[in-house]
Amino acid sequence: MPEKTGKPDEEQSAESRPRRLQARGQRRVAQLLEAAASVFCSTGYTAASTNAIAREAGVSPGTLYQFFPNKEAIAIELGDRLMHEMRETYGEALAPVDPATPLKEAVGAAVDRFVDFNCQHPVFFALMHGPDIPGRITEEHDALHATLVSRVEALLAGFLPDAPTADLTRTATVCVGMYKAGLELVLAHEGAEREAYVRELKNILFRYLEPLVGDRMAPSGARGDRDPAWGNTP
Amino acid sequence: MPEKTGKPDEEQSAESRPRRLQARGQRRVAQLLEAAASVFCSTGYTAASTNAIAREAGVSPGTLYQFFPNKEAIAIELGDRLMHEMRETYGEALAPVDPATPLKEAVGAAVDRFVDFNCQHPVFFALMHGPDIPGRITEEHDALHATLVSRVEALLAGFLPDAPTADLTRTATVCVGMYKAGLELVLAHEGAEREAYVRELKNILFRYLEPLVGDRMAPSGARGDRDPAWGNTP
DNA sequence: TCAGAATGCGAGCGACCACTCGCATTTGTC
DNA sequence: GACAAATGCGAGTGGTCGCTCGCATTCTGA
Numbered sequence: 001m002p003e004k005t006g007k008p009d010e011e012q013s014a015e016s017r018p019r020r021l022q023a024r025g026q027r028r029v030a031q032l033l034e035a036a037a038s039v040f041c042s043t044g045y046t047a048a049s050t051n052a053i054a055r056e057a058g059v060s061p062g063t064l065y066q067f068f069p070n071k072e073a074i075a076i077e078l079g080d081r082l083m084h085e086m087r088e089t090y091g092e093a094l095a096p097v098d099p100a101t102p103l104k105e106a107v108g109a110a111v112d113r114f115v116d117f118n119c120q121h122p123v124f125f126a127l128m129h130g131p132d133i134p135g136r137i138t139e140e141h142d143a144l145h146a147t148l149v150s151r152v153e154a155l156l157a158g159f160l161p162d163a164p165t166a167d168l169t170r171t172a173t174v175c176v177g178m179y180k181a182g183l184e185l186v187l188a189h190e191g192a193e194r195e196a197y198v199r200e201l202k203n204i205l206f207r208y209l210e211p212l213v214g215d216r217m218a219p220s221g222a223r224g225d226r227d228p229a230w231g232n233t234p
Numbered sequence: 235m236p237e238k239t240g241k242p243d244e245e246q247s248a249e250s251r252p253r254r255l256q257a258r259g260q261r262r263v264a265q266l267l268e269a270a271a272s273v274f275c276s277t278g279y280t281a282a283s284t285n286a287i288a289r290e291a292g293v294s295p296g297t298l299y300q301f302f303p304n305k306e307a308i309a310i311e312l313g314d315r316l317m318h319e320m321r322e323t324y325g326e327a328l329a330p331v332d333p334a335t336p337l338k339e340a341v342g343a344a345v346d347r348f349v350d351f352n353c354q355h356p357v358f359f360a361l362m363h364g365p366d367i368p369g370r371i372t373e374e375h376d377a378l379h380a381t382l383v384s385r386v387e388a389l390l391a392g393f394l395p396d397a398p399t400a401d402l403t404r405t406a407t408v409c410v411g412m413y414k415a416g417l418e419l420v421l422a423h424e425g426a427e428r429e430a431y432v433r434e435l436k437n438i439l440f441r442y443l444e445p446l447v448g449d450r451m452a453p454s455g456a457r458g459d460r461d462p463a464w465g466n467t468p
Numbered sequence: 469t470c471a472g473a474a475t476g477c478g479a480g481c482g483a484c485c486a487c488t489c490g491c492a493t494t495t496g497t498c
Numbered sequence: 499g500a501c502a503a504a505t506g507c508g509a510g511t512g513g514t515c516g517c518t519c520g521c522a523t524t525c526t527g528a
Contacts, residue, residue, distance in 0.1 A: 018504050022495065025504070044365055046280065050486060060507045065487065067505095131278055131365060170427070173419065174434045181415030185408065193404070200408045207441040252474050256525065259474070283515060294477045299517065301475095 016069040029067050032057045036074045037123040046132040072134045082124050099158040107205045148176045159213045263301050266291045270308045271357040280366040306368045316358050333392040341439045382410050393447040
Protein backbone atom coordinates (compact mmCIF):
# COMPACT_ATOMS: atom_id res chain seq x y z
CA MET A 1 0.00 0.00 0.00
CA PRO A 2 2.61 2.62 0.84
CA GLU A 3 4.23 2.21 -2.57
CA LYS A 4 2.82 4.66 -5.05
CA THR A 5 2.46 4.15 -8.76
CA GLY A 6 4.36 1.26 -10.22
CA LYS A 7 7.25 3.41 -11.35
CA PRO A 8 10.44 1.43 -11.95
CA ASP A 9 12.52 3.50 -9.54
CA GLU A 10 12.68 0.91 -6.79
CA GLU A 11 14.00 2.42 -3.65
CA GLN A 12 13.98 0.37 -0.47
CA SER A 13 10.80 -1.62 -0.37
CA ALA A 14 8.01 0.26 1.32
CA GLU A 15 10.06 2.76 3.26
CA SER A 16 7.68 5.25 4.73
CA ARG A 17 10.15 7.40 6.55
CA PRO A 18 11.52 10.42 4.75
CA ARG A 19 14.86 9.89 3.12
CA ARG A 20 16.70 12.04 5.62
CA LEU A 21 15.59 12.52 9.18
CA GLN A 22 16.11 15.99 10.53
CA ALA A 23 17.04 16.48 14.17
CA ARG A 24 13.37 17.06 14.91
CA GLY A 25 12.49 13.76 13.28
CA GLN A 26 15.05 11.81 15.24
CA ARG A 27 13.71 13.35 18.40
CA ARG A 28 10.19 12.33 17.39
CA VAL A 29 11.27 8.77 16.72
CA ALA A 30 12.92 8.50 20.11
CA GLN A 31 9.87 10.10 21.70
CA LEU A 32 7.55 7.66 19.95
CA LEU A 33 9.66 4.64 20.89
CA GLU A 34 9.72 5.75 24.50
CA ALA A 35 5.96 6.17 24.47
CA ALA A 36 5.53 2.80 22.79
CA ALA A 37 7.72 1.17 25.43
CA SER A 38 5.54 2.66 28.12
CA VAL A 39 2.29 1.57 26.51
CA PHE A 40 3.59 -1.90 25.62
CA CYS A 41 4.75 -2.31 29.20
CA SER A 42 1.43 -1.46 30.73
CA THR A 43 -0.97 -3.05 28.26
CA GLY A 44 1.00 -5.50 26.14
CA TYR A 45 1.54 -5.38 22.41
CA THR A 46 -1.85 -6.27 20.94
CA ALA A 47 -3.86 -4.24 23.40
CA ALA A 48 -1.67 -1.21 22.74
CA SER A 49 -3.32 1.04 20.15
CA THR A 50 -1.27 3.20 17.86
CA ASN A 51 -3.49 6.12 18.79
CA ALA A 52 -2.62 5.55 22.44
CA ILE A 53 1.08 5.51 21.59
CA ALA A 54 0.74 8.72 19.62
CA ARG A 55 -1.24 10.32 22.44
CA GLU A 56 1.36 9.20 24.99
CA ALA A 57 4.04 10.80 22.80
CA GLY A 58 1.94 13.95 22.43
CA VAL A 59 1.60 13.75 18.65
CA SER A 60 -1.14 12.90 16.18
CA PRO A 61 -1.67 9.44 14.67
CA GLY A 62 -0.59 10.80 11.31
CA THR A 63 2.73 11.91 12.74
CA LEU A 64 3.34 8.45 14.11
CA TYR A 65 2.84 6.96 10.66
CA GLN A 66 5.24 9.53 9.26
CA PHE A 67 8.03 7.57 10.93
CA PHE A 68 6.75 4.02 11.15
CA PRO A 69 5.00 2.11 8.36
CA ASN A 70 2.84 0.15 10.78
CA LYS A 71 2.38 -0.92 14.37
CA GLU A 72 4.63 -3.94 14.06
CA ALA A 73 7.52 -1.79 12.87
CA ILE A 74 7.41 0.13 16.13
CA ALA A 75 7.86 -3.04 18.15
CA ILE A 76 10.54 -4.28 15.78
CA GLU A 77 12.54 -1.07 15.99
CA LEU A 78 12.18 -1.12 19.77
CA GLY A 79 13.32 -4.74 19.91
CA ASP A 80 16.25 -4.06 17.61
CA ARG A 81 17.45 -1.17 19.68
CA LEU A 82 17.16 -3.16 22.91
CA MET A 83 18.94 -6.12 21.36
CA HIS A 84 21.69 -3.83 20.13
CA GLU A 85 22.12 -2.19 23.49
CA MET A 86 22.22 -5.58 25.14
CA ARG A 87 24.95 -6.88 22.88
CA GLU A 88 26.82 -3.62 23.22
CA THR A 89 26.66 -3.72 27.00
CA TYR A 90 27.40 -7.39 27.53
CA GLY A 91 29.50 -8.20 24.50
CA GLU A 92 28.68 -9.95 21.27
CA ALA A 93 28.54 -13.34 22.92
CA LEU A 94 25.83 -13.00 25.53
CA ALA A 95 27.25 -13.71 28.94
CA PRO A 96 30.43 -15.43 27.84
CA VAL A 97 31.39 -18.03 30.38
CA ASP A 98 34.93 -18.97 31.14
CA PRO A 99 34.97 -22.73 31.75
CA ALA A 100 37.44 -22.24 34.57
CA THR A 101 35.16 -20.16 36.78
CA PRO A 102 33.36 -21.97 39.56
CA LEU A 103 29.77 -22.82 38.77
CA LYS A 104 28.42 -20.67 41.56
CA GLU A 105 30.13 -17.57 40.30
CA ALA A 106 29.27 -18.27 36.68
CA VAL A 107 25.60 -18.62 37.52
CA GLY A 108 25.66 -15.58 39.75
CA ALA A 109 27.35 -13.39 37.18
CA ALA A 110 25.06 -14.45 34.34
CA VAL A 111 21.96 -13.91 36.42
CA ASP A 112 23.16 -10.52 37.60
CA ARG A 113 23.85 -9.34 34.07
CA PHE A 114 20.51 -10.30 32.65
CA VAL A 115 18.57 -9.19 35.67
CA ASP A 116 20.24 -5.80 35.53
CA PHE A 117 19.38 -5.38 31.89
CA ASN A 118 15.77 -6.42 32.33
CA CYS A 119 15.31 -4.20 35.35
CA GLN A 120 16.53 -1.22 33.37
CA HIS A 121 14.42 -2.09 30.33
CA PRO A 122 11.23 -3.72 31.57
CA VAL A 123 9.70 -3.44 28.12
CA PHE A 124 12.19 -6.05 26.95
CA PHE A 125 10.50 -8.70 29.04
CA ALA A 126 7.06 -7.57 27.92
CA LEU A 127 8.04 -7.71 24.26
CA MET A 128 9.81 -11.03 24.49
CA HIS A 129 7.17 -12.87 26.48
CA GLY A 130 3.92 -11.50 25.17
CA PRO A 131 1.94 -14.36 23.65
CA ASP A 132 0.53 -12.12 20.96
CA ILE A 133 3.54 -10.42 19.47
CA PRO A 134 3.94 -10.42 15.70
CA GLY A 135 6.27 -12.41 13.53
CA ARG A 136 9.52 -10.50 13.49
CA ILE A 137 9.67 -10.03 17.24
CA THR A 138 8.97 -13.69 17.77
CA GLU A 139 11.87 -14.48 15.47
CA GLU A 140 14.19 -12.29 17.46
CA HIS A 141 12.98 -13.81 20.67
CA ASP A 142 13.44 -17.32 19.36
CA ALA A 143 16.93 -16.44 18.19
CA LEU A 144 17.85 -15.04 21.59
CA HIS A 145 16.32 -18.05 23.29
CA ALA A 146 18.25 -20.45 21.08
CA THR A 147 21.44 -18.52 21.71
CA LEU A 148 20.94 -18.74 25.44
CA VAL A 149 20.14 -22.44 25.38
CA SER A 150 23.09 -23.35 23.20
CA ARG A 151 25.40 -21.27 25.34
CA VAL A 152 24.29 -22.96 28.52
CA GLU A 153 24.52 -26.25 26.69
CA ALA A 154 28.10 -25.52 25.74
CA LEU A 155 28.94 -24.67 29.32
CA LEU A 156 27.40 -27.93 30.52
CA ALA A 157 29.18 -29.91 27.83
CA GLY A 158 32.46 -28.71 29.27
CA PHE A 159 31.53 -30.20 32.61
CA LEU A 160 29.82 -33.33 31.30
CA PRO A 161 31.57 -34.47 28.14
CA ASP A 162 30.00 -37.92 28.32
CA ALA A 163 26.38 -36.84 28.63
CA PRO A 164 24.10 -37.42 25.62
CA THR A 165 23.33 -34.33 23.62
CA ALA A 166 19.60 -34.67 24.19
CA ASP A 167 20.12 -34.55 27.94
CA LEU A 168 22.38 -31.54 27.69
CA THR A 169 19.85 -29.70 25.55
CA ARG A 170 17.07 -30.55 27.94
CA THR A 171 19.00 -29.39 30.97
CA ALA A 172 19.94 -26.16 29.23
CA THR A 173 16.33 -25.60 28.22
CA VAL A 174 15.25 -26.14 31.80
CA CYS A 175 17.84 -23.65 33.00
CA VAL A 176 16.65 -20.98 30.60
CA GLY A 177 13.02 -21.67 31.47
CA MET A 178 13.74 -21.37 35.17
CA TYR A 179 15.68 -18.20 34.56
CA LYS A 180 12.72 -16.68 32.75
CA ALA A 181 10.32 -17.65 35.50
CA GLY A 182 12.68 -16.27 38.12
CA LEU A 183 13.09 -13.07 36.16
CA GLU A 184 9.34 -12.62 36.18
CA LEU A 185 9.32 -12.95 39.96
CA VAL A 186 12.23 -10.54 40.25
CA LEU A 187 10.54 -7.92 38.11
CA ALA A 188 7.35 -8.29 40.12
CA HIS A 189 9.07 -7.05 43.26
CA GLU A 190 11.17 -4.10 44.24
CA GLY A 191 13.92 -3.08 46.56
CA ALA A 192 15.11 -5.57 49.14
CA GLU A 193 12.49 -8.11 48.17
CA ARG A 194 13.67 -7.98 44.58
CA GLU A 195 17.22 -8.68 45.70
CA ALA A 196 15.99 -11.58 47.77
CA TYR A 197 14.33 -13.08 44.70
CA VAL A 198 17.54 -12.64 42.74
CA ARG A 199 19.31 -14.68 45.39
CA GLU A 200 16.64 -17.34 45.21
CA LEU A 201 16.99 -17.50 41.44
CA LYS A 202 20.70 -18.06 41.80
CA ASN A 203 20.03 -20.73 44.39
CA ILE A 204 17.58 -22.50 42.12
CA LEU A 205 19.98 -22.67 39.23
CA PHE A 206 23.03 -23.51 41.29
CA ARG A 207 21.36 -26.28 43.25
CA TYR A 208 19.89 -27.71 40.07
CA LEU A 209 23.23 -27.84 38.31
CA GLU A 210 25.50 -28.64 41.22
CA PRO A 211 24.72 -32.39 41.39
CA LEU A 212 25.23 -32.68 37.66
CA VAL A 213 28.51 -30.85 37.55
CA GLY A 214 29.69 -32.61 40.66
CA ASP A 215 32.15 -31.57 43.32
CA ARG A 216 34.59 -30.52 40.65
CA MET A 217 33.23 -27.05 40.73
CA ALA A 218 32.11 -26.83 44.33
CA PRO A 219 33.90 -23.90 45.95
CA SER A 220 34.95 -25.69 49.16
CA GLY A 221 35.40 -29.28 50.17
CA ALA A 222 32.50 -31.00 51.86
CA ARG A 223 28.98 -30.52 50.61
CA GLY A 224 28.07 -30.25 54.23
CA ASP A 225 28.96 -26.57 54.29
CA ARG A 226 25.40 -25.75 53.60
CA ASP A 227 24.44 -22.38 52.28
CA PRO A 228 22.93 -20.21 54.97
CA ALA A 229 19.59 -21.08 53.45
CA TRP A 230 17.95 -17.77 54.15
CA GLY A 231 19.25 -14.38 53.18
CA ASN A 232 22.87 -14.92 52.34
CA THR A 233 23.90 -11.37 51.65
CA PRO A 234 26.31 -11.29 48.71
CA MET B 235 -23.92 -21.06 35.33
CA PRO B 236 -25.24 -24.49 36.15
CA GLU B 237 -26.40 -23.73 39.64
CA LYS B 238 -28.71 -20.82 40.16
CA THR B 239 -28.26 -18.92 43.35
CA GLY B 240 -31.45 -18.70 45.30
CA LYS B 241 -32.84 -15.36 44.34
CA PRO B 242 -36.41 -15.31 45.61
CA ASP B 243 -38.22 -12.76 43.55
CA GLU B 244 -36.20 -10.75 41.15
CA GLU B 245 -35.08 -12.19 37.91
CA GLN B 246 -31.43 -13.05 37.82
CA SER B 247 -29.41 -10.16 36.56
CA ALA B 248 -28.94 -10.34 32.82
CA GLU B 249 -29.49 -14.04 32.48
CA SER B 250 -29.56 -14.72 28.80
CA ARG B 251 -30.01 -18.46 28.94
CA PRO B 252 -33.50 -19.86 28.95
CA ARG B 253 -34.80 -20.84 32.34
CA ARG B 254 -34.64 -24.54 31.65
CA LEU B 255 -32.13 -26.14 29.33
CA GLN B 256 -33.43 -28.98 27.25
CA ALA B 257 -31.19 -31.93 26.45
CA ARG B 258 -30.39 -30.31 23.14
CA GLY B 259 -29.36 -27.12 24.90
CA GLN B 260 -27.07 -28.91 27.31
CA ARG B 261 -25.46 -30.64 24.37
CA ARG B 262 -25.01 -27.29 22.65
CA VAL B 263 -23.40 -25.79 25.75
CA ALA B 264 -20.96 -28.67 26.02
CA GLN B 265 -20.28 -28.41 22.30
CA LEU B 266 -19.65 -24.69 22.54
CA LEU B 267 -17.38 -25.06 25.55
CA GLU B 268 -15.38 -27.72 23.77
CA ALA B 269 -15.07 -25.50 20.72
CA ALA B 270 -14.09 -22.57 22.92
CA ALA B 271 -11.42 -24.68 24.62
CA SER B 272 -10.00 -25.56 21.24
CA VAL B 273 -9.99 -21.99 19.99
CA PHE B 274 -8.66 -20.56 23.25
CA CYS B 275 -5.89 -23.15 23.19
CA SER B 276 -4.74 -22.33 19.72
CA THR B 277 -5.16 -18.56 19.64
CA GLY B 278 -5.51 -17.38 23.23
CA TYR B 279 -8.47 -15.65 24.78
CA THR B 280 -8.44 -12.18 23.24
CA ALA B 281 -7.56 -13.34 19.76
CA ALA B 282 -10.36 -15.89 19.87
CA SER B 283 -13.46 -14.46 18.19
CA THR B 284 -16.92 -15.55 19.22
CA ASN B 285 -17.72 -16.12 15.57
CA ALA B 286 -14.77 -18.50 15.35
CA ILE B 287 -15.99 -20.37 18.42
CA ALA B 288 -19.48 -20.64 16.95
CA ARG B 289 -18.06 -21.79 13.64
CA GLU B 290 -15.86 -24.37 15.37
CA ALA B 291 -18.95 -25.64 17.16
CA GLY B 292 -20.92 -25.67 13.92
CA VAL B 293 -23.55 -23.17 15.03
CA SER B 294 -24.40 -19.55 14.28
CA PRO B 295 -23.23 -16.61 16.38
CA GLY B 296 -26.81 -16.06 17.50
CA THR B 297 -27.00 -19.59 18.87
CA LEU B 298 -23.84 -19.03 20.87
CA TYR B 299 -25.38 -15.97 22.49
CA GLN B 300 -28.47 -17.99 23.26
CA PHE B 301 -26.43 -19.77 25.92
CA PHE B 302 -23.78 -17.27 26.95
CA PRO B 303 -24.36 -13.58 27.66
CA ASN B 304 -20.94 -12.59 26.36
CA LYS B 305 -17.49 -13.82 25.47
CA GLU B 306 -16.15 -13.54 29.00
CA ALA B 307 -18.91 -15.81 30.29
CA ILE B 308 -17.67 -18.59 28.04
CA ALA B 309 -14.21 -18.44 29.53
CA ILE B 310 -15.64 -18.17 33.03
CA GLU B 311 -17.87 -21.20 32.60
CA LEU B 312 -14.96 -23.12 31.14
CA GLY B 313 -12.73 -22.10 34.03
CA ASP B 314 -15.38 -22.99 36.58
CA ARG B 315 -15.89 -26.44 35.14
CA LEU B 316 -12.15 -27.10 35.01
CA MET B 317 -11.73 -25.85 38.57
CA HIS B 318 -14.58 -28.06 39.70
CA GLU B 319 -13.19 -31.11 37.99
CA MET B 320 -9.80 -30.41 39.48
CA ARG B 321 -11.11 -30.22 43.00
CA GLU B 322 -13.25 -33.26 42.42
CA THR B 323 -10.35 -35.29 41.12
CA TYR B 324 -7.71 -34.24 43.60
CA GLY B 325 -9.80 -33.43 46.63
CA GLU B 326 -11.07 -30.18 48.04
CA ALA B 327 -7.65 -29.26 49.38
CA LEU B 328 -5.44 -29.22 46.33
CA ALA B 329 -2.71 -31.77 46.71
CA PRO B 330 -2.96 -32.25 50.45
CA VAL B 331 0.43 -33.03 51.85
CA ASP B 332 1.03 -35.26 54.82
CA PRO B 333 3.86 -33.69 56.82
CA ALA B 334 5.24 -37.16 57.46
CA THR B 335 5.95 -38.02 53.85
CA PRO B 336 9.51 -37.55 52.63
CA LEU B 337 10.07 -34.38 50.71
CA LYS B 338 11.02 -36.21 47.56
CA GLU B 339 7.80 -38.15 47.44
CA ALA B 340 5.69 -35.17 48.37
CA VAL B 341 7.17 -33.12 45.54
CA GLY B 342 6.89 -35.99 43.11
CA ALA B 343 3.28 -36.71 43.93
CA ALA B 344 2.22 -33.07 43.75
CA VAL B 345 3.97 -32.55 40.44
CA ASP B 346 2.48 -35.72 38.99
CA ARG B 347 -1.03 -34.71 39.96
CA PHE B 348 -0.91 -31.26 38.48
CA VAL B 349 0.98 -32.34 35.40
CA ASP B 350 -1.58 -35.04 34.73
CA PHE B 351 -4.42 -32.59 35.02
CA ASN B 352 -2.80 -30.01 32.79
CA CYS B 353 -1.90 -32.58 30.17
CA GLN B 354 -5.48 -33.72 30.00
CA HIS B 355 -6.82 -30.17 29.92
CA PRO B 356 -4.33 -28.02 28.08
CA VAL B 357 -6.82 -25.18 27.88
CA PHE B 358 -6.44 -24.77 31.64
CA PHE B 359 -2.89 -23.56 31.23
CA ALA B 360 -3.88 -21.29 28.37
CA LEU B 361 -6.69 -19.73 30.38
CA MET B 362 -4.68 -19.32 33.55
CA HIS B 363 -1.57 -17.84 31.97
CA GLY B 364 -2.88 -15.70 29.15
CA PRO B 365 -1.87 -12.10 29.85
CA ASP B 366 -5.06 -10.76 28.38
CA ILE B 367 -7.78 -12.69 30.12
CA PRO B 368 -10.67 -10.77 31.66
CA GLY B 369 -11.40 -10.00 35.25
CA ARG B 370 -13.21 -13.01 36.59
CA ILE B 371 -10.73 -15.52 35.19
CA THR B 372 -7.87 -13.53 36.63
CA GLU B 373 -9.60 -13.65 39.99
CA GLU B 374 -9.91 -17.41 39.81
CA HIS B 375 -6.31 -17.72 38.75
CA ASP B 376 -5.15 -15.49 41.56
CA ALA B 377 -7.20 -17.49 44.02
CA LEU B 378 -5.70 -20.75 42.79
CA HIS B 379 -2.24 -19.24 42.84
CA ALA B 380 -2.70 -17.97 46.39
CA THR B 381 -4.01 -21.37 47.46
CA LEU B 382 -0.99 -23.10 46.01
CA VAL B 383 1.46 -20.67 47.56
CA SER B 384 -0.10 -20.84 51.00
CA ARG B 385 -0.23 -24.62 50.85
CA VAL B 386 3.44 -24.88 49.96
CA GLU B 387 4.11 -22.30 52.62
CA ALA B 388 2.32 -24.41 55.20
CA LEU B 389 4.32 -27.45 54.19
CA LEU B 390 7.56 -25.54 54.52
CA ALA B 391 6.51 -24.11 57.86
CA GLY B 392 6.26 -27.66 59.15
CA PHE B 393 9.88 -28.21 58.27
CA LEU B 394 11.17 -24.78 59.21
CA PRO B 395 9.22 -23.50 62.19
CA ASP B 396 11.83 -20.86 62.95
CA ALA B 397 12.00 -19.26 59.53
CA PRO B 398 10.52 -15.78 59.11
CA THR B 399 7.16 -15.67 57.38
CA ALA B 400 8.46 -13.44 54.61
CA ASP B 401 11.10 -16.00 53.73
CA LEU B 402 8.61 -18.83 53.76
CA THR B 403 6.27 -16.91 51.48
CA ARG B 404 9.07 -16.08 49.12
CA THR B 405 10.27 -19.66 48.92
CA ALA B 406 6.74 -20.90 48.31
CA THR B 407 6.25 -18.28 45.61
CA VAL B 408 9.46 -19.38 43.96
CA CYS B 409 8.32 -23.01 44.07
CA VAL B 410 5.03 -22.20 42.41
CA GLY B 411 6.75 -20.04 39.81
CA MET B 412 9.21 -22.77 38.98
CA TYR B 413 6.40 -25.28 38.81
CA LYS B 414 4.59 -23.10 36.28
CA ALA B 415 7.67 -22.68 34.15
CA GLY B 416 8.34 -26.40 34.29
CA LEU B 417 4.76 -27.15 33.38
CA GLU B 418 5.14 -24.99 30.30
CA LEU B 419 8.16 -27.00 29.26
CA VAL B 420 6.35 -30.25 29.95
CA LEU B 421 3.36 -29.25 27.86
CA ALA B 422 5.66 -28.19 25.03
CA HIS B 423 6.93 -31.73 24.60
CA GLU B 424 5.40 -35.15 24.14
CA GLY B 425 6.03 -38.78 24.87
CA ALA B 426 9.34 -39.76 26.37
CA GLU B 427 10.69 -36.23 26.19
CA ARG B 428 7.72 -34.98 28.16
CA GLU B 429 8.38 -37.53 30.87
CA ALA B 430 12.01 -36.48 30.96
CA TYR B 431 10.94 -32.88 31.56
CA VAL B 432 8.65 -34.04 34.34
CA ARG B 433 11.64 -35.67 36.01
CA GLU B 434 13.65 -32.49 35.60
CA LEU B 435 10.86 -30.45 37.16
CA LYS B 436 10.85 -32.76 40.16
CA ASN B 437 14.63 -32.46 40.36
CA ILE B 438 14.46 -28.70 40.28
CA LEU B 439 11.99 -28.47 43.11
CA PHE B 440 13.55 -31.18 45.22
CA ARG B 441 17.08 -29.84 44.94
CA TYR B 442 15.87 -26.33 45.68
CA LEU B 443 14.04 -27.38 48.82
CA GLU B 444 16.36 -30.10 50.08
CA PRO B 445 19.02 -27.82 51.60
CA LEU B 446 16.31 -25.85 53.34
CA VAL B 447 14.49 -28.80 54.79
CA GLY B 448 17.72 -30.47 55.71
CA ASP B 449 18.65 -34.09 56.17
CA ARG B 450 15.56 -34.64 58.22
CA MET B 451 13.64 -35.64 55.15
CA ALA B 452 16.39 -37.11 53.02
CA PRO B 453 15.44 -40.67 52.10
CA SER B 454 18.77 -42.33 52.89
CA GLY B 455 21.76 -41.49 55.02
CA ALA B 456 24.62 -39.75 53.34
CA ARG B 457 23.99 -36.93 50.92
CA GLY B 458 26.69 -38.55 48.85
CA ASP B 459 24.18 -40.94 47.32
CA ARG B 460 23.77 -38.63 44.44
CA ASP B 461 20.85 -38.98 42.11
CA PRO B 462 21.83 -40.67 38.86
CA ALA B 463 21.80 -37.22 37.32
CA TRP B 464 20.32 -38.29 34.02
CA GLY B 465 17.19 -40.28 33.50
CA ASN B 466 16.38 -41.68 36.88
CA THR B 467 13.30 -43.70 36.04
CA PRO B 468 10.91 -43.56 38.96
C1' DT C 469 -53.59 -30.94 19.87
C1' DC C 470 -51.63 -26.77 20.72
C1' DA C 471 -49.74 -22.84 23.31
C1' DG C 472 -45.55 -21.37 24.82
C1' DA C 473 -40.87 -22.14 25.72
C1' DA C 474 -36.46 -23.42 23.93
C1' DT C 475 -33.51 -23.59 20.07
C1' DG C 476 -31.57 -21.91 15.76
C1' DC C 477 -30.25 -18.67 12.21
C1' DG C 478 -27.50 -14.91 9.96
C1' DA C 479 -27.64 -10.26 8.38
C1' DG C 480 -26.58 -6.25 10.52
C1' DC C 481 -25.34 -2.60 14.21
C1' DG C 482 -22.13 0.05 16.79
C1' DA C 483 -17.62 0.49 18.52
C1' DC C 484 -12.91 0.23 18.02
C1' DC C 485 -8.62 0.07 15.57
C1' DA C 486 -4.85 0.25 12.16
C1' DC C 487 -3.94 3.13 8.85
C1' DT C 488 -4.56 7.06 4.96
C1' DC C 489 -5.07 11.51 2.77
C1' DG C 490 -5.12 16.17 1.84
C1' DC C 491 -3.31 20.07 3.44
C1' DA C 492 -0.74 23.41 6.58
C1' DT C 493 3.60 24.52 8.75
C1' DT C 494 8.57 24.26 9.70
C1' DT C 495 13.32 23.44 8.36
C1' DG C 496 17.47 22.92 5.46
C1' DT C 497 19.82 24.56 1.41
C1' DC C 498 20.87 27.31 -2.51
C1' DG D 499 14.06 34.95 -0.14
C1' DA D 500 12.78 30.70 -2.68
C1' DC D 501 12.02 26.10 -3.20
C1' DA D 502 11.68 21.43 -1.83
C1' DA D 503 11.80 18.29 1.64
C1' DA D 504 10.56 17.10 6.18
C1' DT D 505 7.28 17.50 9.75
C1' DG D 506 2.66 17.85 11.66
C1' DC D 507 -2.28 17.38 11.91
C1' DG D 508 -6.88 14.97 12.57
C1' DA D 509 -10.99 13.68 10.36
C1' DG D 510 -11.96 9.89 7.57
C1' DT D 511 -11.83 4.85 5.59
C1' DG D 512 -12.15 0.05 5.54
C1' DG D 513 -12.21 -3.91 8.26
C1' DT D 514 -12.91 -6.78 12.32
C1' DC D 515 -15.32 -8.11 16.28
C1' DG D 516 -18.61 -8.49 20.04
C1' DC D 517 -23.13 -8.69 20.16
C1' DT D 518 -28.40 -7.95 18.81
C1' DC D 519 -32.77 -8.60 16.55
C1' DG D 520 -36.45 -10.43 14.12
C1' DC D 521 -38.13 -14.46 12.69
C1' DA D 522 -38.35 -19.62 11.75
C1' DT D 523 -38.20 -24.24 13.66
C1' DT D 524 -38.30 -27.84 17.27
C1' DC D 525 -39.45 -29.46 21.66
C1' DT D 526 -42.25 -29.87 26.17
C1' DG D 527 -46.16 -30.42 28.91
C1' DA D 528 -50.95 -30.50 29.72
